[in-house]
Every structure is written in C-alpha cells, then in structure tokens.
Amino acid sequence: MSFMQEHLPALQVVLPLVAASLCALFRVGYLSWLITLSSSILSFLVAVFLLLRVLEQGIISYEIGGWSPPFGIEYRVDLINAFVLLIVSCVSAVIVPYTQKSISARFGSTEQSWFYCMYLLVLTGLLGVTITGDAFNIFVFLEISSLASYALIAMGRDRRGLTAAYQYLIMGTIGATFIVIGIGLLWAMTGTLNLYDLASRLPEIKSSRPVLAALAFLTVGVSLKLALFPLHLWLPNAYAYGPSVASAFLAGTATKVSIYLLLRFFFTIFGGATFFTETPLPEILKILALIAMFAASIVAIFQSNIKRMLAYSSVAQIGFIILGISYATETSLTGAMTHMFNHAIMKAGLFLLLGAIMFRLGSVKIEELSGIGRKMPLTMAGFVILGLSLIGAPGTAGFISKWYLGLGALEQGEWWILVLIVSASLLTMIYIGRVVEVAYFREPTDEVVQLKEAPLEMLWPAYLLIAAAIYFGFDTSFSADLARQAAVLLVNAVY
Amino acid sequence: MIRDTIILRVVIKLLLPAILLFALYVQFHGDYGPGGGFQAGVAAAAAIILYGLVFGVSAARKIMPQKLLFSLIPIGVLVFSGTGIVSWFFGANYLDYSPFGSDSKSGQHLGILIVELGVFITVFSTMLAIFYSFAGRSEALPSNLENDK
Numbered sequence: 001m002s003f004m005q006e007h008l009p010a011l012q013v014v015l016p017l018v019a020a021s022l023c024a025l026f027r028v029g030y031l032s033w034l035i036t037l038s039s040s041i042l043s044f045l046v047a048v049f050l051l052l053r054v055l056e057q058g059i060i061s062y063e064i065g066g067w068s069p070p071f072g073i074e075y076r077v078d079l080i081n082a083f084v085l086l087i088v089s090c091v092s093a094v095i096v097p098y099t100q101k102s103i104s105a106r107f108g109s110t111e112q113s114w115f116y117c118m119y120l121l122v123l124t125g126l127l128g129v130t131i132t133g134d135a136f137n138i139f140v141f142l143e144i145s146s147l148a149s150y151a152l153i154a155m156g157r158d159r160r161g162l163t164a165a166y167q168y169l170i171m172g173t174i175g176a177t178f179i180v181i182g183i184g185l186l187w188a189m190t191g192t193l194n195l196y197d198l199a200s201r202l203p204e205i206k207s208s209r210p211v212l213a214a215l216a217f218l219t220v221g222v223s224l225k226l227a228l229f230p231l232h233l234w235l236p237n238a239y240a241y242g243p244s245v246a247s248a249f250l251a252g253t254a255t256k257v258s259i260y261l262l263l264r265f266f267f268t269i270f271g272g273a274t275f276f277t278e279t280p281l282p283e284i285l286k287i288l289a290l291i292a293m294f295a296a297s298i299v300a301i302f303q304s305n306i307k308r309m310l311a312y313s314s315v316a317q318i319g320f321i322i323l324g325i326s327y328a329t330e331t332s333l334t335g336a337m338t339h340m341f342n343h344a345i346m347k348a349g350l351f352l353l354l355g356a357i358m359f360r361l362g363s364v365k366i367e368e369l370s371g372i373g374r375k376m377p378l379t380m381a382g383f384v385i386l387g388l389s390l391i392g393a394p395g396t397a398g399f400i401s402k403w404y405l406g407l408g409a410l411e412q413g414e415w416w417i418l419v420l421i422v423s424a425s426l427l428t429m430i431y432i433g434r435v436v437e438v439a440y441f442r443e444p445t446d447e448v449v450q451l452k453e454a455p456l457e458m459l460w461p462a463y464l465l466i467a468a469a470i471y472f473g474f475d476t477s478f479s480a481d482l483a484r485q486a487a488v489l490l491v492n493a494v495y
Numbered sequence: 496m497i498r499d500t501i502i503l504r505v506v507i508k509l510l511l512p513a514i515l516l517f518a519l520y521v522q523f524h525g526d527y528g529p530g531g532g533f534q535a536g537v538a539a540a541a542a543i544i545l546y547g548l549v550f551g552v553s554a555a556r557k558i559m560p561q562k563l564l565f566s567l568i569p570i571g572v573l574v575f576s577g578t579g580i581v582s583w584f585f586g587a588n589y590l591d592y593s594p595f596g597s598d599s600k601s602g603q604h605l606g607i608l609i610v611e612l613g614v615f616i617t618v619f620s621t622m623l624a625i626f627y628s629f630a631g632r633s634e635a636l637p638s639n640l641e642n643d644k
Contacts, residue, residue, distance in 0.1 A: 004583075007583055007588070007589060010579070010588070010589035014576055014579065014580070014589065017572070017576055018573065018576050018577075018580075020569075020572075021569035021570075021572040021573045021576065022569070022573075023569075024565070024568060024569035025566055025569040025570065025573070027565070062588065062589075063588055064588065064589055064590055065588065065589070065590040065591050065592075066587055066588045066590075066591030066593060117569075
C-alpha cells in the first residue's frame with residue numbers, strides 16, 4: 001500500500017479509464033457491471049485516502065511522466081478538489097450497485113457494456129477535471145466526460161433522448177469552445193498552462209484586456225456546462241429523457257464539477273475574493289442566480305413529467321449555489337460548497353427513486369402516479385424525505401446549506417436575500433408537494449394497484465443517500481466544516 | 496456502378512501498399528519529426544476506407560472485421576494506459592518512460608514508441624468503425640440499394 005500511496009493522484013483517474021477500456025474490450029454485460037462496481041468503489045477509496053492525506057500533510061503534487069511543473073502536467077490535490085473528488089466518486093460508488101437491475105432489464109449484453117464504458121468515461125473525465133492542475137488538461141478531461149455523457153443520455157428509454165443528447169452536444173461544444181478560447185488567451189498572456197503558475201503570474205496583468213476577455217470566456221463556457229440560467233436549456237431535456245441512472249449520476253456530479261471549475265478560475269487563479277469583487281461578476285451572477293432560483297422553480301411546478309420537474313429543480317438549486325459564490329465571503333462560499341455536496345446527495349437519490357418508479361410503472365408522468373404511495377411505500381417515503389431535504393426543512397442536509405447561504409447574505413446586510421431564499425424554498429415545497437399529494441391522497445389507478453415495491457437492489461443505494469441526507473443535517477463536522485476550510489483557501493487564494 | 500471501373504481498381508491496388516507504408520513511416524518517424532500515432536492511424540484507416548469505397552464495404556469488412564475493430568479501440572487505450580502502469584512497477588511516476596531503457600534517453604524513446612502504437616491502434620480502428628457505421632446504413636435500408644443500382 002505504501003508503494004501505491006505515492007501514486008494515488010494518478011490512480012484516481014487511471015482506475016476508471018482502464019476499467020472503461022476493459023468494459024469495451026470484453027463486452028459482456030454482467031462482467032462489465034462487476035468491473036464498473038469494483039473500479040467505482042476503489043476510486044471512492046482512493047478519494048478517501050487522498051482527502052485523509054491532504055488533511056494530514058497538506059497539498060499533494062504529482063508529476064505526470066516525471067516532468068516537473070509548470071512544464072509537465074501536474075496533478076495537484078488540495079482540500080478544495082479533494083472534497084469534490086470525494087463527492088463525485090461517492091455518488092458514483094452508490095449508483096453503480098443500483099444500475100445492474102435497471103440496465104440489464106433494458107439492454108442486451110453488448111449494449112450494457114457500452115453503457116458501463118460510457119459511465120466510466122464520464123467518471124474518468126470528471127475526476128480528471130477535478131484533480132488536474134493544468135488548464136489544457138482540464139479542457140481535455142471536460143471533453144472526455146461531456147462526449148461520454150452525450151452518449152449516455154442518448155441511451156434513454158424515450159426516443160426524445162436522442163434530440164436531447166444532440167441539443168446537449170451542441171450547447172456543450174459551444175461551452176467547451178469558450179473554455180478553450182479562455183484558456184488560450186490566458187496562455188497567450190502568461191505563457192503557462194499550469195493553474196498555480198498562472199495564479200502567480202496573473203496578478204500583475206489581471207486588469208489587461210485579454211485577461212479580462214479570458215475571464216469572460218471562461219465564465220460563459222463553464223456556466224454553459226453547469227447550466228446557469230439562461231444557459232440551462234440543454235439540461236431539462238437531457239435529464240428528463242436520459243436513462244434514470246445517467247440522470248442521477250450527472251445531476252450528482254457533472255454540474256458540481258463545473259461549479260468547482262468556476263470556483264477554481266474565479267478565486268484560485270485570479271487572486272481570491274478581492275479581484276472577484278472588483279469585477280462586475282458578483283452582480284451579474286447574483287441576478288442570474290436569483291432568476292434561476294425563481295424561474296426554474298416556477299417552471300418546475302408546471303411540469304407533468306417528474307424527471308423533468310427535478311431537472312428544472314436542479315437549475316434552481318444551481319442558482320442557490322451560484323448565489324453563494326456571488327458573495328465571495330467565507331460563509332457564503334461555505335454555503336455554496338456545502339450545497340454542492342448536499343445537492344449531489346439529494347438529487348442523485350431522488351433520481352434513483354424515480355428510476356425505481358420508472359422500472360415498475362414504466363412512466364413518471366405525475367397523473368399516472370396516483371396512489372403510488374400505498375403500493376411502493378418505501379420508495380415514496382424516501383422521495384418525501386429527500387424532498388424535504390431539497391426544500392431545506394430543519395433536520396435535513398438541505399437546511400444546513402441554505403442556512404449558510406442565508407447567513408452569507410445577512411453578513412453583507414442584505415436581509416432581503418434571506419427572504420428570497422426562503423420564498424424560493426417555498427416554491428420547492430409546492431412542486432415536491434404536488435408529487436406527495438398525488439402519490440398519497442389519490443385513489444390508486446388500475447395500473448398502480450398491480451405494482452410491487454421496488455427491488456431491494458434499487459432501494460438500498462437510494463436509502464444510503466437518504467441516510468446521508470439526514471445524517472448531514474445533524475452532523476456537519478464533515479460537510480460544512482470541510483467546506484469552510486476549503487472556502488478559506490478560496491477566498492484568500494491560497495494554493 | 497463504381498465497382499466496375501477497372502482503372503480505379505488497378506490504381507487503388509497499386510496505391511494501397513504505398514499508403515500503408517507511408518502510414519508506417521509517419522508512425523515510426525513520429526519521435527524524430529512531424530507525425531505520430533494519430534496521423535499514422537488516420538492514414539492507415541484512409542487506405543482501408545479507400546478500399547471499401549471501391550470494392551464495397553463488405554470486402555473491406557473481410558480484411559478488417561468489425562468485431563476485431565471494436566476490440567482494437569479499447570486495446571489501444573489499454574496499451575497507452577498500461578504503459579503508465581508499467582512505469583509504476585519501475586518505481587517511477589505515471590507515464591515516466593525513463594526507466595524503460597539503459598539510460599533516460601533510450602527509455603523515453605522506447606516509451607513514446609509504445610504509447611504512440613496505442614494511439615495508432617485506437618485512431619485507426621475508431622476511424623474505420625465510424626466509416627463502417629455510416630457506410631453500413633445504406634445496406635440496412637433496402638430502398639437505398641435500389642437507388643444505387
């Protein structure tokens with residue numbers, strides 16, 4: 001183990017990459033699932049070890065190919081990305097045990113392997129984006145994960161998944177182009193691609209026009225990837241018509257990694273909160289975030305497809321996170337990062353439960369779900385708990401992050417933001433409430449009467465996430481405290 | 496029908512070895528000058544695609560079966576990522592080729608050759624897989640075949 005300990009940063013990315021290739025090589029469904037399962041769990045363990053090592057001894061730097069930075073590619077783990085690595089690998093490790101049942105019911109052996117191959121490539125890309133300290137490497141990994149996720153979404157049961165994937169492809173590619181233009185401008189101005197080398201060189205020239213243009217390109221590009229209003233149009237269809245497993249995985253990880261990128265670019269590279277607050281970015285982000293919180297929640301209320309409803313809810317929750325970023329204070333960034341963590345847990349859990357309903361009923365239209373609470377009590381009970389957490393009820397994880405977000409606004413003397421956070425949460429209550437009303441207070445239809453409870457393989461991963469959503473509502477020593485330490489690093493641009 | 500043109504068939508047969516040889520030249524010259532696995536893979540795939548265009552996709556499938564292609568795609572990635580793993584067993588960082596040879600320079604030389612071979616395999620087979628899946632569509636649709644004739 002001591003031999004591998006040194007190479008953990010590379011192993012984090014290599015593990016899912018090799019596993020993805022093995023899935024594509026053998027093309028046997030069950031075997032691919034086993035490979036995916038073991039590599040996901042190992043990735044999670046690697047992320048845990050990395051986090052422990054970072055807590056113990058500080059930043060870990062790993063030179064790929066033995067070329068020293070800033071010339072070679074550096075993998076660099078600090079508290080900020082160790083936290084994100086843990087979110088991504090944890091969500092993945094919980095989802096994989098669930099996938100076997102729903103994927104094997106729909107696809108033949110070969111297609112299953114392609115599915116797992118794509119899944120692992122998304123994981124590879126996301127972990128790579130998070131761990132790398134090289135700007136161009138970020139772009140490469142971002143494309144690996146994006147291309148694979150287009151394919152994942154196109155594998156949905158609904159044929160509209162194809163157009164959704166195409167829409168996502170176009171929007172995602174525009175986003176990636178903007179990101180690479182931004183990186184190119186930074187490279188032209190500084191002659192370096194290493195993030196931390198960039199961070200040391202940028203302060204001298206940070207008000208020059210190309211650097212500001214680079215910041216603008218990066219902001220728009222990453223905002224497209226993370227679906228910030230009004231660049232969110234690809235997201236609802238992609239999540240609604242893709243396979244449930246893919247929706248759960250992407251909702252829990254892909255947007256979170258993009259938010260991490262935004263934090264890295266805004267704070268680490270451009271010299272912390274002082275520079276960020278000098279630009280017009282905070283105001284712009286705050287307004288967009290508030291619109292996202294309200295517009296997306298209101299649209300969510302009027303959706304008849306629950307997966308689509310949750311997708312719009314994701315746009316709204318991303319609004320909450322961006323709101324926290326826009327204040328750029330320690331407390332608000334703590335809120336943003338905690339919400340990143342909590343939202344990953346809650347949304348992944350909700351999509352998994354919907355996937356279980358889809359598995360039994362073959363539909364997630366709200367009107368077809370009447371009385372389903374009586375037939376699938378465990379599934380719907382889980383849905384209610386996660387829904388409460390999404391609303392931000394005290395005693396759940398959602399409350400903690402919204403508390404910090406509100407506190408961040410209060411510290412700036414903007415009490416009215418607190419009012420807006422609460423009212424946006426009330427809108428969340430309406431759309432979650434609609435599902436609860438239909439599921440529990442209406443007579444079951446003929447189809448619902450014949451339903452059985454979701455299979456155990458699908459329930460327990462969801463319940464792990466439910467347990468986490470409750471646990472992190474009481475014990476914040478992991479989620480919020482780590483997020484606070486990371487926020488301090490971000491605000492002061494420590495790297 | 497293009498398949499009946501004797502000039503094309505003869506010229507293509509003459510060209511194919513030259514294209515493949517050039518692909519290999521680009522492949523092995525990659526560490527001294529311009530070129531490398533990607534370009535060589537594209538050139539080699541172009542040779543098979545050219546063959547397929549003139550002699551038909553089914554003829555191309557005979558020399559390069561689809562099943563083999565689908566296996567070659569991940570094998571190339573495995574060659575690349577496996578090289579990095581081998582570095583670990585030499586006690587070096589991921590993808591550090593220096594310990595492969597007697598000195599750092601020859602090690603790097605050997606390492607980059609193996610890695611580029613992986614790139615070649617994956618690029619070559621991916622290009623062909625794309626070609627097959629597009630070209631295979633007209634065979635799947637009977638109405639298109641009618642139009643061709």
